[in-house]
Amino acid sequence: MxxxxxxxxxxxxxxxxxxxxxxxxxxxxxxxxxxxxxxxxxxxxxxxxxxxxxxxxxxxxxxxxxxxxxxxxxxxxxxxxxxxxxxxxxxxxxxxxxxxxxxxxxxxxxxxxxxxxxxxxxxxxxxxxxISITGVESKEAGYRVYCEIEDRSGTIREVADIIRSYGFGIESILSSHTLTESGKRKVVIRTRGKGDFEKMEDAVKKEHPDAIIA
Known part of the structure; x- marks a missing residue:
C-alpha cells in the first residue's frame, strides 16, 4: 500500500x-x-x-x-x-x-x-x-490463527491450506522474524467467512501444537 x-x-x-x-x-x-x-x-x-x-x-x-x-x-x-x-x-x-x-x-x-x-x-x-491491512473492520473477518513455523518456502501456504480445507477463506496474513528463534518465523492468519472451527483448530494444532486460535 x-x-x-x-x-x-x-x-x-x-x-x-x-x-x-x-x-x-x-x-x-x-x-x-x-x-x-x-x-x-x-x-x-x-x-x-x-x-x-x-x-x-x-x-x-x-x-x-x-x-x-x-x-x-x-x-x-x-x-x-x-x-x-x-x-x-x-x-x-x-x-x-x-x-x-x-x-x-x-x-x-x-x-x-x-x-x-x-x-x-x-x-x-x-x-x-x-486496520485495513489486518482486516479488523471487515464484516467477513473471523478468527486469528497465531503460530510459529519453520522459515522455509511454503510453510505459510501449508497453514493457510489447512484453514481453507475446513471452509474458511483468508482475510489477511502477517508474518515476522522478530522475537523468534533462528530458522523460525511467526505468522498471524485472519480467517474470512464461515467454516468448521473445531476441525480446523484440531488440524492446525496437530501440526503446530503451540498455535493460538481465537
Missing amino acids: FLKDWMSSPAVTVNKDEFLPKVIELMKENDIRHVPVMDGDKLVGIISDRNIKDYLPSSSTTLDVFEIHYLIGKVKASKIMKKNVITAEPYTPIEDAAKLLYDNKISALPILDDGLLVGVVTDRDVYRAL
Whole structure:
C-alpha cells in the first residue's frame, strides 16, 4: 500500500506570513493537528499543535489575557514553524512511512510529488492503513490463527491450506522474524467467512501444537 491511497489531499496549508491566531483557527476548523507552511508553491515548514502549545505562555505567566492575545496576534507562522521538514512521496510504502514517523519522533509527513505538496499523511492515517491491512473492520473477518513455523518456502501456504480445507477463506496474513528463534518465523492468519472451527483448530494444532486460535 502506498501513501497516495491514505494521504489527506489536497492538504490544508498556511502561508509563512499568516498570523498565529489564523493558524489556530484554521487547525480547529479542519480538525487537524499539523499544517504545512508554504512560501508560494514551496514547502518551507510545518506547524503542529505541540509547536503552538510550546510557544504560548505558560499558565504561570503574569500577562493578562488581553496581553497574550495582543502578543500572539503579531506572531507569524514562520516564527514557530519547524524547518527542514521530513517528507515522503505518493508512492512511498505505508510501512516505510511508519518507520519515518517512528524513527524521527514525528506524527505527520507532507507528501511531495516533483517538489510540489500534494497531501499529508499522519500517524492516524498509518493506523487506518494497519486496520485495513489486518482486516479488523471487515464484516467477513473471523478468527486469528497465531503460530510459529519453520522459515522455509511454503510453510505459510501449508497453514493457510489447512484453514481453507475446513471452509474458511483468508482475510489477511502477517508474518515476522522478530522475537523468534533462528530458522523460525511467526505468522498471524485472519480467517474470512464461515467454516468448521473445531476441525480446523484440531488440524492446525496437530501440526503446530503451540498455535493460538481465537
